[in-house]
Amino acid sequence: MARYAVAAYAIRVTPMGQNEKCINLSDLNGRGLDLSHLTHAFVKDIQKRPFKNEQFGHYLSVERVQAEGRCISFSAEYGRYGVEGNIKNVRTNRKTHKYGADESPVVSVRNMLVVPPNADAAIFLAERCGGRGAATAFLGHLIKSFNRRFANEHLVLRKEGIADKEAWNKFVEKARLTQIKAIRYTQGHDIADGVNGLQATNIGKLEYTVKPKRSSSLAKQLMSMIMDQSIKPETQILGLREGFEVDEIRLQLTDGDQQKEVIMGRDGFPTLVYPIKVAEGERPSDEVIYDFMADIAQQLAQGLLLELPSDWRTGSWGRKSKSVSFEAVRDEC
Structure with a gap:
């Protein structure tokens, strides 16, 4: 399997029980609330206070958040905690570090959310490193928090894997x-x-x-x-x-x-990952990963009939866009 790869997901918002009726992601509440601004606030909230699931020992944190144009990029660290263990050098078979129950061995993975203006779908791209990623954990928390916030409006956030039919076959x-x-x-x-x-x-x-x-x-x-x-x-x-x-x-x-x-029993095609070709032992830089994701986003946008403006990666955000607040739900973490 490829050591580094990217998985793609489509993000949509629909009225509860009306899966085919997609809401304009640039106007979620009829007053111009944009999913990109809302998700940026959600990511910043996790950056301030990471998720910790005490019952199952899951940990999720976020860093290096950037918001430009119609795009949000960030790195996430996901791991398990709750038991003591050791880190070993597999070449020498020697223990190099002992970690406690409150420590978590994590891998940092890069992620990108692309929300075209006035679109009914967004594209979420997630790096997978050695088969590990944070997409499931991150999107799960985002969906739970979004659905709680918009419970009175009866709106739900949905995700689905994106795959090219020809590639799947x-x-x-x-x-x-x-x-x-x-x-x-x-x-x-x-x-x-x-x-x-x-x-x-x-x-x-x-x-x-x-x-x-x-x-x-x-x-x-x-x-x-x-x-x-x-x-x-x-x-x-x-x-x-x-x-x-x-x-x-x-x-x-x-x-x-x-x-x-x-x-x-589910409609559509499973998510396919996009392998990243790198030299043996080399970890792709942020620039390489995000450029790779941007290329995928543009390809997928065409297939989903989404229009990306020329400055979708470079446009500046105003104070109003950055002032949106969205506190993540933590009572069930």
Whole structure:
């Protein structure tokens, strides 16, 4: 797999229950509130006070924030904490550092949000370093905070992976199936709940996974049968009882360069990553990463029928744009 890559997401705002009706992102509230200004305020809030999830030990911080034109760029650090551990030099097998329960080994990754003027979609680009990134954590917090702020207006923020159909088809042709996973998100805490008719509570998710035992992948024919829905993997492969409902079937695919997860039952195409070619052992600079993201954004904007002005990366922000406030929701972190 590519050591450095960029993933792309489309960001939209819709009225609750009306997924096809997209709101103008330059006028979210009818008074000119712009998603770019709102997101900038959100990022600055995280920069002041990072997210810490004490229950699950997740940490997210932000630094080096820049806002110009229709573009916001920032680096994010995401990691886990809550247990003690060691850092080892893999060449010498020696411990070089010991970290405590309040310390988190993190990797800094670059991100860019592009919000074309008066558009119904924005583009979020996220660097992945060795398969690790902060997009899921960051967008999850942004969505939760946005939906809380606009609850009375019944607006919801949505994200979806962007993939070129032709590129996706080429990926599938070469891809090997390396894992099948069935997931159920809502489950009662007591087996008697189902008998007594009590409402199930979301106390965690159940996962059922199958991986190849000896070879590096499962049969190619099996992947085709699952994707065209000619078999039910939860019962015919995983062996779950007939009638047991799952929320998602996830297929893990790899073509040697990219590893992707297909979520069955959802419309559209999974997110494809854009590998960055660099010399062995070299980490791309901010300039290289953001120029690479800008090229992708311009390509994707055409496909999404979005218009970017000539100064979308250089236009200056006024005091009013920077004065927008947006405090991140932390009560459930």
